[in-house]
Amino acid sequence: MEASWIIGILVFLLGASIGSFLNVVIYRLPHDRSLVSPASHCYSCETRLGFIDLIPVLSYLILRGRCRHCNAPFSPRYALVEATAGALAVICWQMFGTGPYAVGVFAACAALIVVFFVDLDHMIIPDECTAVVALFGISVDVYYLWTRGADYAIALTEQIGADTLTVYLPRSLIGLAVGGGVFLFIGWLFETLLHKPAMGMGDVKLAGAMGAVLGPGYALLSYFLLAIIIGATVSILLMLLRIKRRGDYIPFGPMMALAGLIMLLYAGPTTLWILSRYGYG
Ligand SMILES: [Zn+2]
Structure with a gap:
């Protein structure tokens, strides 16, 4: 086997172990419970899980998705x-x-x-998660501003009297304001027109955080459109499969999370694809 394959498997296992911790976060964060104690245990028989039960992915396959002690199925x-x-x-x-x-x-x-999962289960988007996304966007922005200077900032020229003055604005903070602002406005519009709450503050904050990552331009616009495309597709599928009916509440947070994942990894190609759908280029 080539060395890169071995490294790839190790990276996968490292990521999967972090995924194992994410399961704990998904389960405990909405209940404000400690993320470190008590140690993982079976939710059916309460037996403390050992090493053999906790190998990411493999344990599930080896034990065929069941608790070794009481045979209760794991999700x-x-x-x-x-x-x-x-x-x-x-x-x-x-x-x-x-x-x-x-x-x-x-x-x-x-x-x-x-x-994705906490909003699916509890219809809340934890602020801690939104903060991680926003912090990533702002850190990258600060790094670019540091290395590329004002070239990287958004320049806003103003005519004041006879002078043309330029204000340099950091991309991430403008993106954050635009992302959050757009969602706040859409939420207000829906509430005013339909007289029912359309969006929670969690969605608004997540939109702001994605704005901090993507900046206030086409990438952010594509992110919104992608979330709506995913949302519409999933809603239609759920209705065709008769899992949901017309008028049932379908949370938008998971769609925003999915669109966010795609944009974090493939912002460039996705933006170009979305823009071409809407007649640009
Ligand atoms: Zn058990």
């Missing part, structure tokens, strides 16, 4: 989260190497995995 979601985190770690490593940028993208992806 396949645990293995799915681990496998997804493992795959994302490999993708981040392949695309961005092993530096701080790769680690940042992976952290933001991990936060969005948690958003």
Whole structure:
């Protein structure tokens, strides 16, 4: 076997182990419970899980998705989260190497995995996850501003009297304001027109955080459109499969998280694809 294959498997296992921790976060964060204690245990028979039960993905396959002690079935979601985190770690490593940028993208992806499932279960988007995404966007922006200077900032020229003055604005903070602002406005519009709440503050904050990552331009617009396309597709599928009926509430957070994952990894190609759908280029 080539060395890169072995490294790839190790990266997958590292990502999957982090995925195992994300399962704990998804389960405990909405209940404000400690993320470190008590140690993982079977939710049916309460037996403390040992090493053999906790190998990411493999345990699920070896034990055929059941508790070794009481035979209670474990949700396949645990293995799915681990496998997804493992795959994302490999993708981040392949695309961005092993530096701080790769680690940042992976952290933001991990936060969005948690958003996906917590919003699905509880209809809340934890602020901690939104903060991780926003912090990643702002850190990258600060780094670019540091290395490229004002060239990288958004220049806003104003005519004041006879002078043309230029204000330099940081991309991430403008993106954050635009992202959050657009969602706040859409939410207000829906509430005013339909007299029912359309969006929670969690969605608004997540939109702001994605704005901090993508900046206030086409990438952010594409992110919104992608979330809407995914949302519409999933809603139609759920209605065709008769899992949901017309007028049932379908949370938008998971769609925003999924669109966010795609944009974190493939912002360029996705933006070009979306723009071409809408007649640009
Ligand atoms: Zn058990």
